[in-house]
Amino acid sequence: MSSNTSNTSRKRSADEDTTTQPTIMDAFKKKRPNGNTTTTTTAKPRPQQRSTTASSSKPAAAPDESSPYFSKAETVEQSTNPLTATGTTSTTLQIIESTGDIFSAPINTLLIHACNCQASWAAGIAKAFKQNCPEAFPKYAAYCKKWTPDQLFGTAFLIAPSDDAFSAATTKETADGDDEGFAEADDDDEPGDPATHFVGCLFTSHHYGKRKDSPTKILAATKPAMEDLLRKVQEWNESVDEGKRIKEVRMCKINSGLFNVPWEKTRQVLEGIEVGKSGVEVVKVVSLEE
Numbered sequence: 001m002s003s004n005t006s007n008t009s010r011k012r013s014a015d016e017d018t019t020t021q022p023t024i025m026d027a028f029k030k031k032r033p034n035g036n037t038t039t040t041t042t043a044k045p046r047p048q049q050r051s052t053t054a055s056s057s058k059p060a061a062a063p064d065e066s067s068p069y070f071s072k073a074e075t076v077e078q079s080t081n082p083l084t085a086t087g088t089t090s091t092t093l094q095i096i097e098s099t100g101d102i103f104s105a106p107i108n109t110l111l112i113h114a115c116n117c118q119a120s121w122a123a124g125i126a127k128a129f130k131q132n133c134p135e136a137f138p139k140y141a142a143y144c145k146k147w148t149p150d151q152l153f154g155t156a157f158l159i160a161p162s163d164d165a166f167s168a169a170t171t172k173e174t175a176d177g178d179d180e181g182f183a184e185a186d187d188d189d190e191p192g193d194p195a196t197h198f199v200g201c202l203f204t205s206h207h208y209g210k211r212k213d214s215p216t217k218i219l220a221a222t223k224p225a226m227e228d229l230l231r232k233v234q235e236w237n238e239s240v241d242e243g244k245r246i247k248e249v250r251m252c253k254i255n256s257g258l259f260n261v262p263w264e265k266t267r268q269v270l271e272g273i274e275v276g277k278s279g280v281e282v283v284k285v286v287s288l289e290e
């Protein structure tokens with residue numbers, strides 16, 4: 001039986017929680033969308049800290065031994081989980097490269113790309129995200145407008161599929177005769193409807209085009225932005241039922257196109273990121289055939 005048919009746990013959408021309106025107190029706390037404080041001054045109120053970030057008062061959850069999303073390097077079974085597919089004991093992110101269409105991913109896959117902080121997806125793969133994940137762009141644009149570029153820079157935004165997309169996917173799985181339902185989506189590699197993909201926006205440059213940040217600044221923002229996204233993935237997966245969890249993570253060769261940063265430099269940064277409690281050990285980097 002599909003586990004999402006009896007969803008009684010707290011429901012929320014990733015973008016909903018992360019776009020909480022700032023309060024007057026936040027202006028004093030100078031919070032950023034990643035929950036950290038900043039020393040820069042701005043007239044715009046700072047974002048509210050999320051209650052479930054690692055830096056919150058909530059005690060850090062111990063790894064759930066029964067969950068396939070947390071590291072259990074000693075077990076063999078986890079090698080079937082795309083989040084932990086290599087079965088090694090590395091505590092930092094593993095990058096696995098392949099060629100293909102990033103949007104041709106199974107349902108419940110998180111697709112990551114690098115973004116400017118100006119609410120623009122006008123070119124490069126961002127334009128393809130706008131076309132393939134039409135529900136995501138307005139959420140990204142609205143989110144950008146709530147914060148200043150300085151606040152967004154070095155943070156991430158996680159956009160979840162709509163409840164309608166989840167429902168439609170569940171219905172389709174059932175109609176296709178998949179008794180395991182949506183929750184077992186990670187067991188096959190069938191492409192899911194792009195509406196069922198999560199979108200991860202890494203704010204690695206303030207601007208685009210000629211005003212884009214230098215490679216040094218973009219690389220400096222990439223690590224905290226990815227760490228912020230991993231925290232948000234963890235929070236999401238801990239707060240929803242099995243059927244809505246992120247089960248695989250894919251990205252393009254972020255920063256390497258219009259942002260003009262050599263891919264190997266970005267890859268090096270990503271490979272230095274601690275997996276932590278996010279459960280995400282493997283990121284599949286999918287690029288178009290040469």
Ligand SMILES: Nc1ncnc2c1ncn2[C@@H]1O[C@H](COP(=O)(O)OP(=O)(O)OC[C@H]2O[C@H](OP(=O)(O)O)[C@H](O)[C@@H]2O)[C@@H](O)[C@H]1O
Pocket residue numbers: 101102113114115116120121122123124125126127128207208209252253254255256257258259260261286287288
């Ligand atoms: N359709 C497609 N399918 C698959 N892979 C595709 C693709 N199109 C390009 N790639 C590859 O994807 C990687 C990243 O290359 P990109 O140039 O996209 O991104 P970037 O991270 O360097 O820079 C971000 C800024 O580009 C955007 O456009 P705007 O300024 O907003 O208009 C953002 O919003 C930012 O500002 C490179 O390997 C490209 O070969």
